Amino acid sequence: MPPKPLALHETPIPGLLVLDLPVLGDNRGWFKENWQREKMLAVGLPDFGPVQNNVSFNDEVGVTRGIHAEPWDKFVSVVHGRVFAAWVDLREGPSFGSVFTIEIDPSVAVFVPRGVGNSYQTLEPGTVYSYLVNDHWSPDAGAKYTFVNLADETVAIDWPIPLDEAVLSDKDKAHPRLAEVRPMPPRKTLVLGANGQLGRALREVYPGAEFADRAALDLASPGVETARPWRDYGLIVNAAAYTRVDEAETDAGRRAAWAANATGVAALARVATANGITLVHVSTDYVFDGTADGHPEDEPFSPLGVYGQSKAAGDAIVATVPRHYVVRTSWVIGDGPNFVRTMKGLAGRGVDPAVVDDQVGRLSFTSDLAAGIRHLVDSGAAYGTYNLTGSGAPLSWAAVARRVFAAVGAEPARVRAVTTDEYFSGKSAAPRPLNSVLPLDKIEATGFTPRDHLVALDDYLSHD
Structure with a gap:
């Protein structure tokens, strides 16, 4: 037989x-x-x-x-x-x-x-x-x-x-x-970057998780692999990063950016691989040069500055982890200092700002980012890289600023549109991608559709 x-x-x-x-x-x-x-x-x-x-x-x-x-x-x-x-x-x-x-x-x-x-x-x-x-x-x-x-x-x-x-x-x-019997609890969830805008939003969708800031777990310091009993963890969401785009171009900032965004991420990737942990890593549109009309997940890296280069290195490292999600986003708005709050404050103080009009993208609200991350993990979506921003028609930063002014009762025409070159003339600044649009087809195919970023903006302003 x-x-x-x-x-x-x-x-x-x-x-x-x-x-x-x-x-x-x-x-x-x-x-x-x-x-x-x-x-x-x-x-x-x-x-x-x-x-x-x-x-x-x-x-x-x-x-x-x-x-x-x-x-x-x-x-x-x-x-x-x-x-x-x-x-x-x-x-x-x-x-x-x-x-x-x-x-x-x-x-x-x-x-x-x-x-x-x-x-x-x-x-x-x-x-x-x-x-x-x-x-x-x-x-x-x-x-x-x-x-x-x-x-x-x-x-x-x-x-x-x-x-x-x-x-x-x-x-x-x-x-x-x-x-x-004392039931066995599930493996734990750890969120890094606990005090950032996204970290605070992740508290809402992972209320039982552990949250760590840099003081509790510095990825750039030695000993990450033995810092915790890692077999007790099933999911790590890395919302921590060095994000000072302009300072990253300085000698000290360059070292700090690479330490946090690449070297530290490599240690985290080793931990995840060795212990069978699912690693969610938050990425950025700055890994691209912004010359394309949109940046799908499989577009080759083309970062313009140190921040984008260090983040691209981190993305490549995380892609080697068997259970990984790289969540690529742009123009993040949440609970903390951000562009929308800045424009709202300027409108209220009577300041007429100059805002760049040749950078185009979509806002990403941290509540939607957190919900999308939880969806990917809970739905068992295929591991890999996913773009995750707000949906809807892309706008320039100047157009977003005018919408904020209008929403708070200020005259939108007070926002003066300038080019990126004009805005940074005479200043020491990192290069920016002019087009930050990230297509959402891949994440939408998993069953998650982000809110229109302008609808989300109106909701944010009404509660902020």
């Missing part, structure tokens, strides 16, 4: 997956590919990045182990013999307490996500049980385990061999009932 093909099956426990493994046999015995990353990813297994392989030898029939939920993912299989395996979802959430059982022989493997309790009972003597995990065991890891009793009446596992006849450890016998 030919071996069954490699196939993946879902179970009632979210993320718990069963794989059929082809086993090839002849007069000498049998052979199987117990772990084959390329083929298994192709059928739908997560790329969970195993780092340790453990083997458990069980001398007798009826050896029963569990139910243990560890803070890492597992890939379990049998090398010799058979087991009756049972899983209980011990994660926080609606599936808590869900149960799935199956018999495993060498032709079956099971992917067990973090926080799902794992257990088995041997059905043959000399059973060899093997499992891959994606974190290294350490003496303090046990403090993060969650357990439930093998005999719990609520989960009601129908063990083939009654537990009073089975071989159990005293430790497993003492595990709590389900009603007393």
